[in-house]
Amino acid sequence: MNIAQKLMNIFMGLVVIILITLGIHTLINIFIPLSKIENTEVNKSKVIGLISTSSMEFDENNNPFWWIVREGSELKFTNYSDEPLIGKIVLKFEDNPCKNLQLIDLGMKNSIRQYRFINPETTIEFEIVFEKRETIKLILKTTQFNDCYQNNGDTRNFGAKLIYWGFI
């Protein structure tokens, strides 16, 4: 075997070793851990988006909020990533302007859960599983002592004020 042949063999051997190492590394360190739904390579808190039937408004500190109307408002959460995700949706609510909020009904996938509103701020957390790029619709309704209209031309019957949402 001449030197050129030996060098070629060394080169081919080196390439084979690199390819096998990378292949096994990809399989063991990336594919297998990622196959569990708890493990993701995306930052899951950043790939969930919200579209609401209520308009987004801003308070005096430029923080966004959404008014949930008493008849019901729809929140659509979408997983924009290409991975299934498991986590908790967190929603924080404040009372309506009439301060008469009692219960928040949350409808999701043919089930309804009821949460008691405790002043001044109530946080609701629930576990949720998203398939890749899945949109999940939540219907929020409120139970309160009376209707809550404002005498300023706004025709909405105010339910709860959604001041924060997140996916953790």
Place this chain on the structure above:
Amino acid sequence: MKKLQYFLVVFSTLIYSLYRLKNTLSVEPFYDYFDSPQYFKLSIYPSFRLQGITFFFSLLKENDNIVIFQTLLGITSWVTMSSIFVSLISNKKLKIIFYLIFLYLGTTSVIIEHDSAILSESISISALTLLSATFTKFYFTNKDSFAIFTLLSIVFFSSTKSNNFLIAILIFALLSIIFLKRRSLKLRSFKFLIYILSALLIIFFTAVSLSSDITKTLTTSGTINNRIFLNDNWKNQTLQSGYPLSAYENWKYYSSGNFGSPADQAVVDRPDFKSWWRSGGENFLVNFTLKNPDYALISPFLPTHYLKEQSYKKSVLNGWSQGTDLIYNFDGFKNSIAIQTIFFPDQAEYSYLVLAIILLGIAVSILILWLYCHDNFSAIYISLYSMIVMLWGLVNWWFGSKPADMARHQLLAAISFRILIIISLVLVSKKIFDVTRQNDKA
């Protein structure tokens, strides 16, 4: 059999062409308001974008014309590549099977979605396919006409900046093969003239790609802010080089929302960054990789080893496994008929599984050709091709793109691995078929 073969080739080519054209006509052209305008500015020297793209875009002007042009070029180059690759085998059934496999890979949304984007990817993919095919044909035959086509393909291929990292390796490989085959090649004067002209054009494109600092500044600032600043030791090295801390703070601010400029651009627009760039920042990345060779070599494949907060999404393996995904990221593509084939599964973990199978498959192909078939010529070809793609990916990860754009700049490497596994199977099948036939005759 011959008629059936002919019918299958014509029919599948026709279906493939119609499918790709229909997809382009079904979606809106994707126009990136930050990147696309630069591709319409045709200038000779200096130039931010290279003339292989700007010439066509400024000539065709309208987005609709450009996407049709890119699609027709894509169809032509993909069919040409598939035909050239299958011409390496003589068995008719295998020819048809592999021709269909190549076309199947060419239907993948990751590949054809770029036909509708007013960016450089579509033309780069077409150039890559032509280059792979002509280079392969030249390697396995003695036809010097393919050497000319290879050179012309390199000219075309070097029209994209990130591809220029490969040019020196490609030219070296091509010259070596020409030298080894010099006795069997019959070079006539007009062909020699084409060699010289092509070589001059390649040198010109390489010079043009170095004539603008825009990509280099963005890559450097992006790499520092996204990767290097996450480690205290490296952060100190960067600050000692004079990199302004305020540039990093500015980057964090622009990354937190839409403030009218991409974060990397906001950094390079700052006077303190420009001052740092002029006083040595230009060579910072090269010096940094030389000072930290372990990080430079290993982190593209194992980012979590160095930075616990990083995931494999930042690794070069992510780019090689998943490519890009415009269909879900751009609303104008919602009517796309492009499919996700098994070569590029939609779900992240399966993409990694496919990549692992491809890498191991290529390795096994080399071993079969080398140790079982004793066909060192083919084994060297696959090894060389693999090494070029891996080095290209590695260099591109560091110097060719902003970390935010990493997957887009690894796209050609991702496609190359898919092409490579099919060629490997072509060569292994050919060899095994030949050996079996010889045994039967004996």
